[in-house]
Amino acid sequence: MPKAPAGTLYRGREGMWSWVAHRITGVLVFFxxxxxxxxxxxxxxxxxxxxxxxEVYKSPIVNLLEVGLVAAVxxxxxxxxxxxxxxxxxxxxxxxxxxxxxxxxxxVVLLVPAAYRMLQHTAETLFGNAT
Amino acid sequence: xxxxxxxxxxxxxxxxAPRSPRRRTKPGTAxxxxxxxxxxxxxxxxxxxxLFFLVLGHLVIMNVLDGGVQRVNFGFVAGRWxxxxxxxxxxxxxxxxxxxxxxxxxxVINDYAERAQTRFWLKMLLYTSAFLVxxxxxxxxxxxxxxx
Ligand code: HEM
Numbered sequence: 001m002p003k004a005p006a007g008t009l010y011r012g013r014e015g016m017w018s019w020v021a022h023r024i025t026g027v028l029v030f031f032x033x034x035x036x037x038x039x040x041x042x043x044x045x046x047x048x049x050x051x052x053x054x055e056v057y058k059s060p061i062v063n064l065l066e067v068g069l070v071a072a073v074x075x076x077x078x079x080x081x082x083x084x085x086x087x088x089x090x091x092x093x094x095x096x097x098x099x100x101x102x103x104x105x106x107x108v109v110l111l112v113p114a115a116y117r118m119l120q121h122t123a124e125t126l127f128g129n130a131t
Numbered sequence: 132x133x134x135x136x137x138x139x140x141x142x143x144x145x146x147x148a149p150r151s152p153r154r155r156t157k158p159g160t161a162x163x164x165x166x167x168x169x170x171x172x173x174x175x176x177x178x179x180x181x182l183f184f185l186v187l188g189h190l191v192i193m194n195v196l197d198g199g200v201q202r203v204n205f206g207f208v209a210g211r212w213x214x215x216x217x218x219x220x221x222x223x224x225x226x227x228x229x230x231x232x233x234x235x236x237x238x239v240i241n242d243y244a245e246r247a248q249t250r251f252w253l254k255m256l257l258y259t260s261a262f263l264v265x266x267x268x269x270x271x272x273x274x275x276x277x278x279x
Contacts, residue, residue, distance in 0.1 A: 027239060030232035034260060037225070037268045040208075044271050047205035047279060057200050066200070070190055077187055080179040087176065117195045 014097045018079055025076040032069055060122045067115045074111055078103045171234050178231040185224040209277035218272055225268045233261040 042050040056062050082099045086092040092099075194200050211217045236257050244250040 023239065026235050030236055033228055033232060034264055037264045041267050041271045043205060043208050043275060051204045054203050066194065070194060073186060073190060077183050081183060084176050084179065114195050118199055121201050
């Protein structure tokens with residue numbers, strides 16, 4: 001690959017990092033989907049084998065990883081909408097940077113309550129119910 | 132990228148005269164030009180828009196609402212899949228996500244695997260896994276038996 005001249009508008013700025021994150025989250029979610037279809041397929045084997053594998057999702061460490069997965073999907077989904085707006089909305093390219101910052105605010109605002117709910121049970125079993 | 136440059140030992144690549152009309156097919160072949168990449172591009176955007184609701188809805192229902200994953204077990208799945216609405220939701224989500232993801236990975240492979248052989252085999256692996264996931268997932272949704 002040729003070396004980019006110093007100080008391009010694209011390299012190392014919002015546009016590049018959002019593309020990197022979109023790609024990484026997309027690939028990650030794709031690999032998870034593979035595992036997830038296999039584990040769900042156990043409902044065709046027997047109720048107990050399905051319940052056993054779902055227990056894994058309920059364990060504290062996997063529960064935490066699951067929050068990471070939800071974060072990856074949420075970023076990819078919001079940024080995908082931004083990509084679609086850049087492509088089809090006439091002012092999309094002009095506001096791509098602003099849209100990224102709106103996206104990041106939405107990401108935090110939506111992820112925090114979801115993560116709180118997802119981790120509630122795990123926190124209670126690990127640290128005991130404070131009430 | 133290195134793939135378009137002619138190897139040094141074969142001399143310079145043949146260049147068309149400036150401004151000559153763009154050739155879409157290889158000289159001598161009658162194969163019509165395909166719009167595959169355009170359709171793939173459009174598909175990524177349409178499926179992405181639908182997946183936005185299907186996948187985020189799925190995550191909220193399964194992980195956030197009403198006790199989240201802690202309440203999920205065989206009985207929970209049986210209750211949901213008693214309704215054609217949720218079976219359809221899950222089937223459409225499965226097909227769109229797997230095709231969207233497969234096409235996305237095809238792009239990633241094309242970007243990073245520089246040798247033609249490597250690209251070919253990685254894509255064969257990708258398409259084989261996609262076929263397995265689509266077949267297995269569809270079969271499970273259609274043949275689910277709550278009384279198992
Ligand atoms: C939830 C809603 C989703 C939206 C709105 C969305 C949107 C998009 C869009 C618009 C693109 C095209 C990027 C381009 O052509 O430059 C894309 C790429 C991609 N998506 Fe999604 N997507 C979603 C869900 C998913 C899911 C569930 C997966 C995994 C199964 C996935 C995996 C990928 C991959 C691997 C790419 C290729 C990334 C790249 O070329 O850098 N996406 N997504």
